[in-house]
């Protein structure tokens with residue numbers, strides 16, 4: 001059965017998981033949400049469909065939420081989701097997906113969480129290299145498990161996952177989605193910027209432009225943190241916290257992979 005995996009990534013954690021899983025599944029296409037989400041009409045064409053994305057503010061990233069609302073899924077019958085995360089975990093993103101699928105008379109059959117190294121450097125510093133290595137090793141094992149379940153079109157979600165009280169984290173996530181475009185007001189650049197344009201290139205939603213050689217953010221931010229994490233000079237800051245935090249992107253995912261996400 002042919003599969004399509006739709007993914008969204010900022011620093012490569014979700015892309016690495018999506019790539020690894022797509023290589024294991026027979027006949028699987030990998031499609032970047034950032035490449036297609038603004039198209040007038042979106043529709044899946046394969047029977048099996050997966051969504052791979054990071055946990056943002058206890059739920060779905062805005063771009064993933066908007067994409068799921070928009071895509072027509074009538075030709076697909078088996079749905080799974082893989083959520084990458086680095087801190088607290090909760091069931092809200094799976095519940096949000098099911099709510100959206102409910103409106104399309106579809107059911108989320110399987111949902112998974114994979115712990116990955118922290119990239120949310122505006123809140124917390126990155127994990128040590130030793131810890132990152134542990135997470136990568138565990139992720140490989142988890143992908144094996146996911147593959148076995150998805151390959152057989154199995155379900156791992158009981159009804160209880162959709163019945164849990166979730167109002168608090170849903171509100172938290174909705175507040176985030178309603179306001180995230182403007183969160184980029186806290187970004188600024190130090191004078192070590194070389195005007196290399198990498199931040200412009202890796203931004204999945206083309207939210208950054210070089211003006212007189214200096215990056216300017218244009219308030220359509222998804223807060224994926226690709227720009228701040230991929231800047232080779234480490235000269236992008238977000239408030240005061242990131243002056244002290246290190247930078248992270250998945251070691252097997254590079255600038256070109258991020259550019260490919262949108263082009």
Ligand code: SF4
Pocket residue numbers: 189192193194195196197198199200215230231232233234235236
């Ligand atoms: S990636 Fe960094 S050095 Fe390059 S233009 Fe952006 S802020 Fe400047």
Ligand code: SF4
Pocket residue numbers: 010184202203204205206207208217220221222223224225226227228
């Ligand atoms: S401006 Fe930076 S944080 Fe915002 S979407 Fe673009 S790359 Fe991500």
